[in-house]
Amino acid sequence: MRRATIREVARRAGVSYQTVSRVINNHPMVAASTRALVREAIAELNYHPNAQAVGLSRNRADIIGVITHSIASPFFAQIVDGTAQALQAQGRFMLLGCAGMTSQLETIDSLQRSRRIDGMIILLPLSTSVEAAQRLAASQFPLVLVDLQYDIDANYIAIDNRHGAYNATEHLIELGHRQIGLISGPLNQPVAHLRIAGYQDALRKYGLPYDPTLVVNGDFAHSGGEAGAAHFLSLDDPPTAIFACNDQMAFGTVRTLRRHGLRVPDDISVIGFDDIAEASVSYPPLTTIRQPLFEMGRLAAEYICHVIDGVESERLRLTLTPELVVRNSTAPPRGLSSAADSLVDKTGQSVL
Amino acid sequence: MRRATIREVARRAGVSYQTVSRVINNHPMVAASTRALVREAIAELNYHPNAQAVGLSRNRADIIGVITHSIASPFFAQIVDGTAQALQAQGRFMLLGCAGMTSQLETIDSLQRSRRIDGMIILLPLSTSVEAAQRLAASQFPLVLVDLQYDIDANYIAIDNRHGAYNATEHLIELGHRQIGLISGPLNQPVAHLRIAGYQDALRKYGLPYDPTLVVNGDFAHSGGEAGAAHFLSLDDPPTAIFACNDQMAFGTVRTLRRHGLRVPDDISVIGFDDIAEASVSYPPLTTIRQPLFEMGRLAAEYICHVIDGVESERLRLTLTPELVVRNSTAPPRGLSSAADSLVDKTGQSVL
DNA sequence: TGATATACTGTGACCGCTCACATCTCCCAG
DNA sequence: CTGGGAGATGTGAGCGGTCACAGTATATCA
Numbered sequence A, B: 001m002r003r004a005t006i007r008e009v010a011r012r013a014g015v016s017y018q019t020v021s022r023v024i025n026n027h028p029m030v031a032a033s034t035r036a037l038v039r040e041a042i043a044e045l046n047y048h049p050n051a052q053a054v055g056l057s058r059n060r061a062d063i064i065g066v067i068t069h070s071i072a073s074p075f076f077a078q079i080v081d082g083t084a085q086a087l088q089a090q091g092r093f094m095l096l097g098c099a100g101m102t103s104q105l106e107t108i109d110s111l112q113r114s115r116r117i118d119g120m121i122i123l124l125p126l127s128t129s130v131e132a133a134q135r136l137a138a139s140q141f142p143l144v145l146v147d148l149q150y151d152i153d154a155n156y157i158a159i160d161n162r163h164g165a166y167n168a169t170e171h172l173i174e175l176g177h178r179q180i181g182l183i184s185g186p187l188n189q190p191v192a193h194l195r196i197a198g199y200q201d202a203l204r205k206y207g208l209p210y211d212p213t214l215v216v217n218g219d220f221a222h223s224g225g226e227a228g229a230a231h232f233l234s235l236d237d238p239p240t241a242i243f244a245c246n247d248q249m250a251f252g253t254v255r256t257l258r259r260h261g262l263r264v265p266d267d268i269s270v271i272g273f274d275d276i277a278e279a280s281v282s283y284p285p286l287t288t289i290r291q292p293l294f295e296m297g298r299l300a301a302e303y304i305c306h307v308i309d310g311v312e313s314e315r316l317r318l319t320l321t322p323e324l325v326v327r328n329s330t331a332p333p334r335g336l337s338s339a340a341d342s343l344v345d346k347t348g349q350s351v352l
Numbered sequence C: 001t002g003a004t005a006t007a008c009t010g011t012g013a014c015c016g017c018t019c020a021c022a023t024c025t026c027c028c029a030g
Numbered sequence D: 001c002t003g004g005g006a007g008a009t010g011t012g013a014g015c016g017g018t019c020a021c022a023g024t025a026t027a028t029c030a
Helices: A008-013 A019-025 A032-045 A051-058 A076-088 A105-114 A131-140 A161-175 A190-204 A221-233 A248-259 A277-282 A295-306 B004-015 B017-024 B032-045 B050-056 B076-088 B104-113 B130-138 B161-175 B191-204 B222-233 B247-259 B293-308
Strands: A061-068 A093-098 A120-123 A143-146 A156-159 A179-184 A215-217 A243-244 A269-271 A288-290 A317-320 A323-325 B063-068 B092-098 B119-123 B142-145 B156-159 B180-184 B216-218 B241-244 B269-271 B286-292 B316-320 B323-325
Touching: A008 A019, A008 A215, A019 A032, A019 A221, A051 A317, A051 B119, A061 A295, A076 A093, A076 A120, A076 A248, A076 A277, A093 A105, A093 A317, A093 B241, A105 A120, A105 A131, A105 A143, A120 A295, A120 A323, A120 B286, A131 A143, A143 B076, A156 A161, A161 A179, A161 A190, A161 A243, A161 A269, A161 A288, A179 A190, A179 B247, A190 A215, A215 A221, A215 A288, A221 A243, A221 A248, A221 B241, A243 A248, A248 A269, A248 A277, A269 B104, A269 B130, A277 B222, A295 A317, B004 B063, B017 B032, B032 B293, B050 B293, B063 B076, B063 B104, B063 B269, B063 B293, B076 B092, B076 B119, B076 B247, B076 B293, B092 B104, B092 B142, B104 B119, B104 B130, B119 B293, B142 B293, B156 B161, B156 B293, B161 B180, B161 B269, B161 B286, B180 B191, B180 B222, B216 B222, B216 B269, B222 B241, B222 B247, B247 B269
Parallel strands: A061 A093, A061 A120, A120 A143, A143 A156, A156 A317, A179 A215, A179 A243, A243 A269, B063 B092, B063 B119, B119 B142, B142 B156, B156 B316, B180 B216, B180 B241, B241 B269
Antiparallel strands: A093 B092, A288 A323, B286 B323
């Protein structure tokens, strides 16, 4: 079942191959009768253009590369979903590279040079140095970094992590919490520091002391939340609220708290960050800081396509403001309802 | 920053373009000295082959298409993750098409004919008729259907849904449950019927009556579980256990039960199907029927690659047996066993 | 009536590579 | 010393399109 070529269609329709090409590409300079003839031949031979030949000739592929280190994570999956939708609307395809955390840069580099893709969307974090990322961004190749967290000259879509963390912390403070535990992200990711900074900003703003024993490192995964919660419960004076720096960790936190017989939010409040899809359907529905993940993926794709089409040439520098979404995992601290700010009325519930 | 071509490299190295091609493709018939010379020129010019030109010439693309209707669903994401990993190991790329539930067949068809991809993995369900799927499978194009549920002549990787559902139901029966609610999948998907059949098999085997009021349709999404649970709770004599036909619905079920003040598994047991990643970290950890999702994705990719490479020509007909994974969302019905339920932590609390 | 614009169609070269085959060296057996 | 085979390299054609340009009709105008 060989595929028909443009010349075979031409022979069948009794025209030249160029005319067939014109018909395929909707060039106006074709007589209606000829067009019909060619269309017929195309249908009869079940002809479809060879995308690689077109690509070679036009020097483009109509494929956009998307690099992430895991598609199994809901966070990335939701961004990719947005990208996929936008690309489909553009008639373009998506080459998905799950590079793991190793050799991402190598993958990116070879992909970029292979002419297989016209542009690339990179979902950070990227396991590479800032310098390498800067070099990458400096190339002429159409490129968008999504969730950029450091300061380089590149096209990026980011969110104001510091502000988001500030909002999360402020929300807890305004509910009356004074002892707020923080489970941060991995410290080798800039985002972790930004969110810690936002947490500190809020404490400072409200005149609360910064207590390092209330800050613990996490891994942005479920297990990090579990470990963090376990740590807090082991303290003599556990926090009344926990800010987990992403939703996955928040879920781990909630689970561990439950396992220890604590109710969320009655006994202890938990707030997350990201607003992945599960956040709204978890039990209890998670109060969190919303990142417009789908939107970010969509915008990145649309920008890239515009650059490729020559419609857009400005640098993309988009910092979105995350939004507090109050659901049911946060509440005023126990017993606050009666007295104003007495937070010391811990019931001394035993952990374990 | 024009890309160097093979002829430029040849000129620089003082050899013919064919020799450069030989070096690139590790053809043995090249003198070591020449090889070194060419390698040097390649490095100096920072040459990378144009994948589209290679593809056009060799008539392949080293890209595998993966079609799903959503990447945001953890079920599909985990399969895709397995596929991605396997393809990367093969030095191939993945073109991901999220076709939504509309026009999947059209997407598939045009993709297949475009020569953009060498083979295709389709993650069912597919919004198309069995006949169309059969036609698709009948083409020479390398194709694997993952999670195939109906009987057509195609390469497929499936799981024994009926058996899995039987196991799930049996597990509940053996725990002592006699009133078992079923929340099925959408009835337009064959898998729904298969799982219902497995449920019925188990009832029959254990001499339990089939009560249609205990069977309700779901949508394989969170909301279906919520609606199903709400329905059961409205019955005069609610079931003591619920089999939700996938994990997402199981989560929805658990959530609704909790909201109504019921504890899982103390007051009512819930079992799911799929074993998506969240199942092991939910609260309580979900008893479910495990599908080896990652594995399925991996196997599909490996098979496709073998077919393309001509290593494999047999039809792929793989029906995996799902496996019962007992976690903490199932227990004997209330009051049945005085001692046996000590396997579950008793800290479940009623909320609200 | 011929010049010229206009609508349409065809030809050659090329995109960057691979393939099949031709050629050219060199070395060794007869 | 010469023929032949192996090793190494070069050449032409082609993959299936597109582009720029060159044609060829027909219509329009002076």
